[in-house]
Amino acid sequence: MRAGDLTVIIPAYNEAASVGDTIRSLLTQTTPPREIVVVDDCSTDGTGTVAAGLGVTVLRPETNTGSKAGAQTFALHHVRTEFVMAIDADTVLAPDAIETLAEVFVEPEVVAASGHVLPRHVSTVWERGRYIEYLYSFTFHKPVQDVFGRPLISSGCFSMYRTDELCAVGGWSDRTMAEDMDLTWTFSERGHRVRFVPEAASYPIEPATFGFLAKQLRRWSHGFVQNVMLHWRGLLGVPYLRSVVAIGFFDALVSPALTLLVLPLLALFVSPWFWLAFVIDLPMVALPVLVGARRRGELGRALVGLPAYFVLRLVNCWFMLGAVTSELVFRRRLTTYEKGH
């Protein structure tokens, strides 16, 4: 990517407290973007004023677009550069993140790329659980998917795209609750390559409270089910990705009931040894996490956070159970985008 070929879009609804940090981290990049566009989605807290004060372009739709996807696509109409990047308004980047991520676009068939994601703040149980979840996923799952050329998802909080290809598919769609997964699978169906670049690091603010976490997990779990329902026929033509999605969908169907119902019943009425089943995969989780944490010099933080991961996983199961029941059994689609950080 040539310097100056990139526009960064920051969708923002009431992000006055965090958007400044995001913009500053973009302005101090080793390869700064040509333009930074903040979509002030009818905020009431002065988000647009904060952004304008830092000298970036601020767009304000006449009415709230209703979703992150809507805000991003609203701004896409104004992009004139060859590449476009989406970043959340609560996310900051490592100083060389853009330069590192852009390197993979040397290959002409690469249309999208995303980097490593880790929570910026790690103090509450939910942030600690998410820290471990991300370390596990970004140290182990995503690199393997990248070797096969088919990452499951190009993370919405920090991804770069070829503008032409993004425009060709209509930008970010709000037809599901997970616009980043929708876009990644759309590209894969079209035979494009999507890359994961672990060296390009980003740090979003993750939900610190259960209230925010619940909104986020509801969106993510419903988004996954909605995307499977939308894309399953197209994904059948994408080797490896279809296997990853099939295993993930099977897990989503059976694991919540097994985890939240069957295992506790077995532990209560058959043998208390069944409680061990909740942590028997500790080696599977802990080893990649500790390897990833050691590279970052954060071994202590990882060790402290491990128990929180197992709590978070139970909560994940609860929300996945809700999503599967609602979307597949009762045919009630989640259509309202509730911001949850």
Add this chain to the structure above:
Amino acid sequence: MTAGVPGLGLSGLFLMASILVMPLLRRRPGEARPARRRGLLMLAVAIAAATWGAWALVAIAVGAGRKGAGAAGLGGTVAGIPALAISVAIVGLVLAATEILALILHPRPTPTEPPIARMHPTAPGSEPAENRAP
């Protein structure tokens, strides 16, 4: 978000199988350092060893406690079948069903939103025309 079955480890098992297959894959243009593949392979071996050790410890503990408590179904087996064999069978069935579906049903690309007409590239510093914030 992670919502796999604890102990059953289907996603993890699939990942381990993927890593085993990796040496057979050609390196793609632009792919990161070959050392990354080796690192993943070593990690998978370490995980397999640690998981085996964990199950062995559970088996020993359950065996020791079996006199006092009904612990049927534990110690690495379910109804006499190794838990690993059950997990492998489930993963195999899911993958086989997916491949059969892919063979039987013609993949149909998912419709997309209408394309967006791009603005013409302009000089750096030129500004978009509408809806500027105050």
